Amino acid sequence: MSRNDRIDDTTTLDIVERFETYEDYLDSQLTANDMSYLEDEEMARQLVELGYRGLGDTIRREDFDARKKLLLERSTQKHIVPRKLASLDKDLSGSAFLQVFMKMR
Numbered sequence: 633m634s635r636n637d638r639i640d641d642t643t644t645l646d647i648v649e650r651f652e653t654y655e656d657y658l659d660s661q662l663t664a665n666d667m668s669y670l671e672d673e674e675m676a677r678q679l680v681e682l683g684y685r686g687l688g689d690t691i692r693r694e695d696f697d698a699r700k701k702l703l704l705e706r707s708t709q710k711h712i713v714p715r716k717l718a719s720l721d722k723d724l725s726g727s728a729f730l731q732v733f734m735k736m737r
Contacts, residue, residue, distance in 0.1 A: 647691060648699045657696060661685065 651657040658677040666685055670676045679685040681693070691699075724730050 648696060648703055654693050654696045657691065661690065 647657060651660065655677060658680045659673075661680045662676050662685065666676055667673070670679070676685065680690055683690050
């Protein structure tokens with residue numbers, strides 16, 4: 633992955649964090665002047681999605697959704713902390729439970 637790809641990924645993730653839905657993102661690309669000429673919100677969004685209107689390069693819906701999913705996965709992974717086993721570093725060779733288990737095998 634090149635440095636430019638990482639910058640693009642970071643910028644896209646920032647965009648995904650700012651907008652709840654792809655439609656909100658498309659709406660942010662429209663100006664009041666655009667809406668006064670087009671009058672149809674759905675058509676205006678389609679023009680932005682196709683790259684005919686907007687404020688720079690437009691992120692495709694698939695990329696937006698994929699990055700939204702990645703962002704969600706990252707946020708849930710922060711809360712998952714591996715737990716230390718209670719039996720770690722303990723000698724269980726004399727354990728009655730282990731002896732019963734070995735007999736049952």
